[in-house]
Amino acid sequence: MSNYAIETKCIQSGYEPGNGEARVLPIYQSTTFKYDSTEHMGKLFALEEDGYFYTRLANPTNDAVAQKICDLEGGVAAVLTSSGQAANYYAVFNICEAGDHLVMSSKVYGGTFNLLVNTMKKMGVECTVVDPDASEEELNKAFQPNTKCVVAESVANPALVVLDFEKFARVAHAHGVPLIVDNTFPTPINCRPFEFGADIVTHSTTKYMDGHATVVGGCIVDSGNFDWTKYPEKFAGLCTPDHTYHGVVFTEHFGKAAYISKIVTVLMRDLGSIPSPHNSFLLNIGLETLHLRVPRHCENAQKVAEFLEAHPKVAKVNFPGLKSNAYYELAQKYMPGGSSGVISFVLDGTKEDAVTFMDHLKLAAIVTHVADARTCVLHPASHTHRQMNEKQLLEAGVEPGLIRLSVGIENVNDIIADLSQALDQI
Numbered sequence: 001m002s003n004y005a006i007e008t009k010c011i012q013s014g015y016e017p018g019n020g021e022a023r024v025l026p027i028y029q030s031t032t033f034k035y036d037s038t039e040h041m042g043k044l045f046a047l048e049e050d051g052y053f054y055t056r057l058a059n060p061t062n063d064a065v066a067q068k069i070c071d072l073e074g075g076v077a078a079v080l081t082s083s084g085q086a087a088n089y090y091a092v093f094n095i096c097e098a099g100d101h102l103v104m105s106s107k108v109y110g111g112t113f114n115l116l117v118n119t120m121k122k123m124g125v126e127c128t129v130v131d132p133d134a135s136e137e138e139l140n141k142a143f144q145p146n147t148k149c150v151v152a153e154s155v156a157n158p159a160l161v162v163l164d165f166e167k168f169a170r171v172a173h174a175h176g177v178p179l180i181v182d183n184t185f186p187t188p189i190n191c192r193p194f195e196f197g198a199d200i201v202t203h204s205t206t207k208y209m210d211g212h213a214t215v216v217g218g219c220i221v222d223s224g225n226f227d228w229t230k231y232p233e234k235f236a237g238l239c240t241p242d243h244t245y246h247g248v249v250f251t252e253h254f255g256k257a258a259y260i261s262k263i264v265t266v267l268m269r270d271l272g273s274i275p276s277p278h279n280s281f282l283l284n285i286g287l288e289t290l291h292l293r294v295p296r297h298c299e300n301a302q303k304v305a306e307f308l309e310a311h312p313k314v315a316k317v318n319f320p321g322l323k324s325n326a327y328y329e330l331a332q333k334y335m336p337g338g339s340s341g342v343i344s345f346v347l348d349g350t351k352e353d354a355v356t357f358m359d360h361l362k363l364a365a366i367v368t369h370v371a372d373a374r375t376c377v378l379h380p381a382s383h384t385h386r387q388m389n390e391k392q393l394l395e396a397g398v399e400p401g402l403i404r405l406s407v408g409i410e411n412v413n414d415i416i417a418d419l420s421q422a423l424d425q426i
């Protein structure tokens, strides 16, 4: 599918039926797969032959959807996970173990912050948090001899900071480690991080990719560009024999698919976190219209951001599509078609005013979600980022009165009318 345009890939990638086979991707709702001989099954376990044997490791429906996302991002291999959290955890844990260290942008989703700063610490992995706007010189100081990767979000949730991909890739590569980018918000329709030096991309497919708020899921895609064999001691799990798999050396056996193959054969084997094939089927239906929905989300969000910016009761609007935004230039460079449909803004009033405003919305619903077809709102300080202290909140770009608005694909005049009547209540 590599020569087709992204719109065609959204529809066609991942599944090519043979003569007389189902036109639509079938749901292989089966935990297991049958073989005619003991020897054949043995070869699958020994990784000597390709084939499905147990859905926790691989399933044809899941693989077809992973392949579609892989094509959309321009990668060489991909795997679906049961959630975006699992995707970020596996992406890091696949190359980090107790005694290792990673560098992470401070502007990331609250769940990612908690996972990499607090939970991974309990597993012996330390994380240094950096300001994504820091100079290369400052970023260099965060690295240690045991640093294994750099993690950042292409458009941070909810701070909406646009990542300077090339700066981060340069710094990561200068220290011999891959750059892992969570590309959930822009999706590959707006931005393909591999084109700017990222090595691994993760997604919470729960958001725009599904797009209808029906299935939680995640995905990890490898660009195939990072040469693990250049640093065999640093990435020993990929470059030296794995005694739990008859001494297989992932980089030798799987070549450019080494990183994803290790996730499938080791992390999925030991930890699980696969999506159900039925969820992957639903995700695939969402992906078929990704190229139609994402531009409409961005178009609507642009109009809503302009409306809010001109409103006297709004103190500040944060949207990379506004010329007044600090990340406007970076957004134009890396995602000229739009960043996402997500806006954050601060009312000219108290925290209570924010609550009054939110409680008077009729069309926009208060939900713990973002990036689906329906317009929704959330108060990050009391919802998604509740575990953080005040200092961490400010570091993550979350002011106490900040409202996160995910602009849906309803008629934009209806969305603006709803916001307008709720603003009239304060």
Ligand code: PLP
Residues within 6 Å of the ligand: 083, 084, 085, 086, 088, 109, 111, 112, 153, 157, 182, 184, 185, 203, 204, 205, 206, 216, 217, 218
């Ligand atoms: N990454 C980003 C940027 C997110 O916004 C989220 C969830 O909001 C996640 C990861 C976690 O994904 P999930 O909720 O699918 O586990």
